[in-house]
Amino acid sequence: MSIFGKKKDKGFFSYLKELFSSNKEINPEFQENLKRILYKADLGPSIVEGLFNKLKNIKTYEEASSIIQNELSKVLKPYESEISVDKKPFVIMMVGVNGVGKTTAAAKLAYWFKETNNKKVMLVAGDTFRAAAVEQLEHWAKKIGCEFFSKSQNADPGSVGYESVTMAIKNDIDVLIIDTGGRLHTQRGLMAEISKVYKAVSKALNHNPDQVLLVVDATQGQNIQNQVEIFNNFIEISGIILAKVDGTAKGGAVIKAIEKLKRPLFFLGTGEKLTDLARFESQGFIAKLL
Numbered sequence: 062m063s064i065f066g067k068k069k070d071k072g073f074f075s076y077l078k079e080l081f082s083s084n085k086e087i088n089p090e091f092q093e094n095l096k097r098i099l100y101k102a103d104l105g106p107s108i109v110e111g112l113f114n115k116l117k118n119i120k121t122y123e124e125a126s127s128i129i130q131n132e133l134s135k136v137l138k139p140y141e142s143e144i145s146v147d148k149k150p151f152v153i154m155m156v157g158v159n160g161v162g163k164t165t166a167a168a169k170l171a172y173w174f175k176e177t178n179n180k181k182v183m184l185v186a187g188d189t190f191r192a193a194a195v196e197q198l199e200h201w202a203k204k205i206g207c208e209f210f211s212k213s214q215n216a217d218p219g220s221v222g223y224e225s226v227t228m229a230i231k232n233d234i235d236v237l238i239i240d241t242g243g244r245l246h247t248q249r250g251l252m253a254e255i256s257k258v259y260k261a262v263s264k265a266l267n268h269n270p271d272q273v274l275l276v277v278d279a280t281q282g283q284n285i286q287n288q289v290e291i292f293n294n295f296i297e298i299s300g301i302i303l304a305k306v307d308g309t310a311k312g313g314a315v316i317k318a319i320e321k322l323k324r325p326l327f328f329l330g331t332g333e334k335l336t337d338l339a340r341f342e343s344q345g346f347i348a349k350l351l
């Protein structure tokens with residue numbers, strides 16, 4: 062199976078719920094199953110042992126879920142963070158696999174910085190492979206009322222990145238948000254292209270992009286972990302945006318990915334509109350999982 066494949070997994074929280082609702086007494090079998098489920102979640106041995114010790118004598122799912130809620134929100138609290146715009150232009154690169162919600166997240170961020178931070182924003186169409194991808198971003202830019210930069214279809218994404226920085230400097234842009242392509246003809250091809258954009262942008266800026274945000278899709282379950290690892294091997298990811306938490310998938314799989322990456326989970330995508338972007342907040346996020 063491809064490392065980016067879409068294997069479905071009903072996830073740790075549903076298993077836990079089942080365990081507690083089917084078990085009426087605490088016995089070694091229950092405890093063994095509990096441990097197995099916790100380990101399967103791959104939260105790392107210290108979290109798993111901590112949770113196990115707190116849960117092994119608990120009878121109801123209600124009690125268990127309040128313990129899990131407290132423990133996991135403590136674990137995730139350090140990954141709540143704000144993107145502070147401390148340079149001009151402040152450059153954000155959006156990366157991720159096709160279809161996860163990069164372009165939509167780029168537009169939502171542009172809207173966010175413009176509306177809540179009063180910043181002058183430019184969106185950059187770095188996915189030059191499909192004309193539709195450029196049009197999609199241009200449509201958002203018009204709707205937001207922000208600046209937009211693109212070149213012709215099939216233009217080299219590296220040169221789009223480079224020139225967009227030059228343009229941003231010339232036009233006094235505060236925040237430059239560069240969308241990229243995510244098509245997967247081969248993993249190597251994708252990563253090479255992203256590295257090229259990264260290098261071109263760094264060259265134009267004289268320093269690395271200020272944020273490289275990996276967008277992952279809550280509906281993709283355990284594949285989130287793979288994507289985080291693979292992208293981070295090629296390009297240093299500075300934070301995560303978890304899209305599509307508005308559907309049935311709540312994105313619990315992001316927990317272990319974040320724990321490994323040790324970078325902030327900045328935002329959650331909660332729908333298809335510009336306003337459907339929420340700051341990640343650990344307590345509320347965990348509560349929804351349970």
Ligand SMILES: Nc1nc2c(ncn2[C@@H]2O[C@H](COP(=O)(O)OP(=O)(O)O)[C@@H](O)[C@H]2O)c(=O)[nH]1
Binds near residue numbers: 160165329330
């Ligand atoms: N329900 C929901 N749909 C989303 C969200 N973000 C993106 N989408 C949808 O997912 C699809 C792919 O999004 P797009 O931004 O084009 O993905 P990209 O290929 O990574 O750029 C589109 O139909 C979006 O409207 C979200 O937070 N919630």
Ligand SMILES: [Mg+2]
Binds near residue numbers: 165188241242
């Ligand atoms: Mg796109």
